[in-house]
Amino acid sequence: MKPLQIRGLTIDWSRVDEHSYLRKIETLRRIEELEFHKPVTFLAGENGSGKSTLLEAVAAAYGFNPEGGTKNYRFSTYDSHSELHEALTLIRGAVRSETGYFLRAESFYNVATKEEEYSRGPGGRPMHLHEKSHGESFLAMLQSQLGKNGVYLLDEPEAALSPRRQLTLLVEISRCVKDGSQFIIATHSPVLLAYPDAEILSFDHGSIHACTYEETDSYKITSMMINQRKQILHHLLDED
Numbered sequence: 001m002k003p004l005q006i007r008g009l010t011i012d013w014s015r016v017d018e019h020s021y022l023r024k025i026e027t028l029r030r031i032e033e034l035e036f037h038k039p040v041t042f043l044a045g046e047n048g049s050g051k052s053t054l055l056e057a058v059a060a061a062y063g064f065n066p067e068g069g070t071k072n073y074r075f076s077t078y079d080s081h082s083e084l085h086e087a088l089t090l091i092r093g094a095v096r097s098e099t100g101y102f103l104r105a106e107s108f109y110n111v112a113t114k115e116e117e118y119s120r121g122p123g124g125r126p127m128h129l130h131e132k133s134h135g136e137s138f139l140a141m142l143q144s145q146l147g148k149n150g151v152y153l154l155d156e157p158e159a160a161l162s163p164r165r166q167l168t169l170l171v172e173i174s175r176c177v178k179d180g181s182q183f184i185i186a187t188h189s190p191v192l193l194a195y196p197d198a199e200i201l202s203f204d205h206g207s208i209h210a211c212t213y214e215e216t217d218s219y220k221i222t223s224m225m226i227n228q229r230k231q232i233l234h235h236l237l238d239e240d
Contacts, residue, residue, distance in 0.1 A: 001039065002180045005151050008035035008091040009058065015087035022084055025050040027203045034208065035091075036184070038199040039177045043186040044216050045203030051186040052155050053082055056104070058184065059153045060085035064102035070145070071100065095180070099150040103142065103157055139165050146172050148179030158189035166191040190218040 010033045016022055023029050028050030043051035056066065063071045066085075138160040146152065158166055166189055173183055173195060187193060193200060193213055202211045213219055224232055 003093045003095045004036060004039065005093050005095050005097045005149075005182050006036060006058070006062070006090055006184070007093045008033065009061075010034075010089045010091065011084070012087045012089070016083065020083070022053070022082055025053065026206045027208055028053060028084075030207050034201075036182075036199065038197065039181065040173065040183045040195050040198040041185070042193055042195075042198055042200045043184065043203065044188070044193065044200055044211070044218065046217070049203035051203045053084060055153055055155050055184060055186045057082065057084035057088045058090065059102040061088045061090050062100070062102075062151065062153070064100070064153065068102050068104040070102075095149070097149055097151040097182075099145070099147045101142075101145040101150070101152050103152075103154045139168065142169065143172060146176050146181070148176065148181060150176065150181040152176070152181060152183045154183065154185040154187075156186055156188065158187055158192060163191055170195055188218050190216070190222040193218055 011031055013023075013029070013032070025048070027045070031054070043055060045051050060066050065071075138157070142154075142157070157169060161169060170192065177183070185192065193216055200211050200213060200216060201208055202216065204217065
């Protein structure tokens with residue numbers, strides 16, 4: 001395995017305001033140091049468990065635009081990111097990335113708009129993202145940015161992708177990993193979580209911990225729905 005560009009992180013909670021909402025996120029507030037061991041790390045867990053907040057802070061600390069994009073993107077339509085990045089220190093590896101990208105599903109429209117503006121400059125190649133469906137533009141943007149020796153931080157990339165397109169993304173991730181890239185991905189997708197030999201960090205049950213694919217709620221619930229659909233729906237929806 002090639003050396004990682006981001007080996008881990010530390011959080012100095014003395015630099016976070018004592019009244020900050022960050023301190024109310026149970027799993028997040030317990031993180032003082034975290035290591036990454038694989039070129040693909042998934043952050044899994046229930047909504048509100050802190051995984052996207054942590055990924056956003058990693059992105060800002062690494063130098064990415066908080067709303068998404070490359071390190072060259074410099075715009076802000078709405079400052080929704082927390083101050084966690086100011087208390088977070090990245091533990092970097094000896095290898096420096098040649099490229100990288102931060103994808104936020106919730107602000108993708110704004111990034112796509114800026115991408116169109118940037119592409120009109122000298123040497124630019126317009127992608128006409130707003131002329132495509134949301135899923136098509138989402139995947140096109142990713143495919144145009146993913147490359148070798150890069151750092152890629154993806155926040156719920158499955159939000160706009162069909163299961164088939166999620167499989168396409170898995171192929172792209174594998175291609176880039178073979179070329180020395182590193183991925184940290186916050187996701188609920190049982191398709192993406194199935195990536196072979198990935199590190200899965202669960203944010204559930206009040207503390208961050210490694211788990212297997214089969215131990216994730218995404219797998220368990222999806223598996224139950226496929227194998228016991230009628231019984232589950234009867235239990236959930238039968239008013240009697």
